[in-house]
Amino acid sequence: MSTRVRFAPSPTGPLHMGGVRTALFNYLFAKKHGGTMILRIEDTDQNRYVAGAEEYIMESLAWSGIKIDEGVKEGGEYGPYRQSERKEIYKEYADRLIENGWAYYAFDTAEELNAWREKDLRPKTEDQNLTEDERLKTWKFSYDTGTRKYLKNSLSMPAKEVEQLMDEGVPYVVRFMFPLDEEIVMQDLIRGEVRVNTAALDDKVLFKSDGMPTYHLANVVDDHLMKISHVIRGEEWLPSMPLHVMLYKAFGWTDTQPEFAHLPLIMKPVGKGKLSKRDGDKLGFPVFPINWKNQETGDEASGYREAGYLPEAFVNMLALLGWNPGTEQEIFSMKQLIKAFSLERVGKSGSRFDPEKSKSLNHAYIQKLGDAVLGWLLVSQGFGDSRIQGFGDSGLESQSKMKQVVGLVKERMNFLTDFWDQSYFFFEAPTVYDAKMVKKAWKEATGERMGKIIEIIREVEGSGLKAQDYEDGIKAWITEEDIGMGLVMNPLRLSLVGAPKGPGVFDIMEVLGKEEVINRIQKAITILG
Numbered sequence: 445m446s447t448r449v450r451f452a453p454s455p456t457g458p459l460h461m462g463g464v465r466t467a468l469f470n471y472l473f474a475k476k477h478g479g480t481m482i483l484r485i486e487d488t489d490q491n492r493y494v495a496g497a498e499e500y501i502m503e504s505l506a507w508s509g510i511k512i513d514e515g516v517k518e519g520g521e522y523g524p525y526r527q528s529e530r531k532e533i534y535k536e537y538a539d540r541l542i543e544n545g546w547a548y549y550a551f552d553t554a555e556e557l558n559a560w561r562e563k564d565l566r567p568k569t570e571d572q573n574l575t576e577d578e579r580l581k582t583w584k585f586s587y588d589t590g591t592r593k594y595l596k597n598s599l600s601m602p603a604k605e606v607e608q609l610m611d612e613g614v615p616y617v618v619r620f621m622f623p624l625d626e627e628i629v630m631q632d633l634i635r636g637e638v639r640v641n642t643a644a645l646d647d648k649v650l651f652k653s654d655g656m657p658t659y660h661l662a663n664v665v666d667d668h669l670m671k672i673s674h675v676i677r678g679e680e681w682l683p684s685m686p687l688h689v690m691l692y693k694a695f696g697w698t699d700t701q702p703e704f705a706h707l708p709l710i711m712k713p714v715g716k717g718k719l720s721k722r723d724g725d726k727l728g729f730p731v732f733p734i735n736w737k738n739q740e741t742g743d744e745a746s747g748y749r750e751a752g753y754l755p756e757a758f759v760n761m762l763a764l765l766g767w768n769p770g771t772e773q774e775i776f777s778m779k780q781l782i783k784a785f786s787l788e789r790v791g792k793s794g795s796r797f798d799p800e801k802s803k804s805l806n807h808a809y810i811q812k813l814g815d816a817v818l819g820w821l822l823v824s825q826g827f828g829d830s831r832i833q834g835f836g837d838s839g840l841e842s843q844s845k846m847k848q849v850v851g852l853v854k855e856r857m858n859f860l861t862d863f864w865d866q867s868y869f870f871f872e873a874p875t876v877y878d879a880k881m882v883k884k885a886w887k888e889a890t891g892e893r894m895g896k897i898i899e900i901i902r903e904v905e906g907s908g909l910k911a912q913d914y915e916d917g918i919k920a921w922i923t924e925e926d927i928g929m930g931l932v933m934n935p936l937r938l939s940l941v942g943a944p945k946g947p948g949v950f951d952i953m954e955v956l957g958k959e960e961v962i963n964r965i966q967k968a969i970t971i972l973g
């Protein structure tokens with residue numbers, strides 16, 4: 445059997461980074477085994493449909509470098525890949541379960557079920573010692589092997605009555621019928637053997653009165669029809685596994701049932717609990733791959749892409765959440781991940797998200813990029829500021845300037861968004877001067893000295909005016925005058941940058957060019973005296 449896996453998100457909002465991790469592990473597993481990666485959109489719950497979410501999912505996966513072999517956009521032999529377009533298929537399977545006695549019709553209205561949830565209508569046979577209050581507090585209604593006989597369904601009602609209700613067009617749902625008191629024994633590739641008794645499970649709705657299947661039916665039917673070999677998904681779906689395994693049995697598909705692997709939760713950086721969508725920007729880092737904006741409500745959330753992460757770093761960071769290579773290696777390209785990945789090395793327990801580690805990974809990935817490539821990335825993706833736009837494409841001169849600037853500030857960048865703050869002075873002359881620095885660096889004699897520096901710079905000639913040429917000229921004069929370096933270098937930096945920051949002064953001079961350097965010093969003399 446060939447390896448076929450699927451990522452099956454519901455388009456109910458932006459994809460959480462945990463969702464991208466699920467997609468990634470599916471992708472790594474598929475590629476490792478020469479298999480197929482499928483994207484199936486599970487949009488049968490029309491009440492939870494959110495416009496734009498499906499496009500968001502696809503864009504997020506594309507940005508992350510997770511390539512889909514079969515899917516809504518890609519097509520494929522087993523399509524359509526959007527469940528809302530497969531509507532007709534599911535009814536037939538629900539009917540089949542009714543016919544062979546694995547499901548039943550239920551007519552209970554929402555109000556009736558609510559009444560059950562609020563008040564135990566079950567005859568009080570069990571614990572006679574409980575007070576009414578205690579009984580209500582501990583009571584948790586479930587439509588199950590114990591309660592179904594008291595409810596309005598085709599098991600509890602005479603066949604004639606059922607027929608009549610159906611003829612009258614009274615809305616009904618189809619529920620799965622768990623056998624009484626049966627131990628379900630399951631295998632999970634990460635958790636090992638999992639057992640549960642059917643008495644602890646509720647008769648889930650499989651098919652709704654609106655003619656749509658629920659997640660459970662559609663998911664299992666599609667996994668079967670799409671010949672899925674492995675279901676790799678988040679731990680939150682573990683409680684659904686018994687129902688899914690029983691559905692395979694009920695349909696007679698046990699032989700080709702996929703193997704299951706439930707991935708551990710991603711936990712908050714500190715404290716208890718899983719990293720949830722709501723943590724969003726509250727904790728100081730994004731929980732979504734790319735920026736999200738709800739087209740109807742206007743709700744927004746930030747993403748890793750716009751926060752200045754490289755997709756390679758994002759993916760590397762996600763891979764290490766739950767999976768470990770068993771070695772000290774931390775930096776993995778997608779290719780290396782595919783080679784190294786295995787479900788055996790995915791842990792059972794929750795994996796704590798470490799924002800500091802993500803940052804240092806991103807830093808490392810930025811350093812790995814060539815200066816020209818990084819420069820092009822920054823310009824083409826609009827990082828930094830609109831004022832750097834055009835530096836990549838308006839001719840060779842600005843391209844090489846961009847490359848030079850990148851080379852000088854790259855080391856100080858953790859995120860692509862850091863670029864502008866580290867480099868703005870290369871693109872525009874200072875208009876204000878840091879007051880503290882002025883006080884410290886600009887003395888009585890400074891104006892005159894800077895005038896002299898201008899003269900020296902005018903005379904500097906060399907191999908295309910490299911940093912070294914400026915350095916040689918200026919340092920020779922400093923030695924001749926026998927004054928401290930700081931008396932010249934600090935006001936020089938102030939004139940060129942306007943603040944006590946930036947790379948080496950001579951490097952800055954090289955990039956700015958002779959004319960611009962002279963103009964900036966002149967301006968500082970005029971303004972600061």
Ligand code: GLU
Nearest residue numbers: 452453454486663677681
């Ligand atoms: N539609 C489910 C989700 O939103 C899919 C769960 C599964 O992979 O079975 O995650």
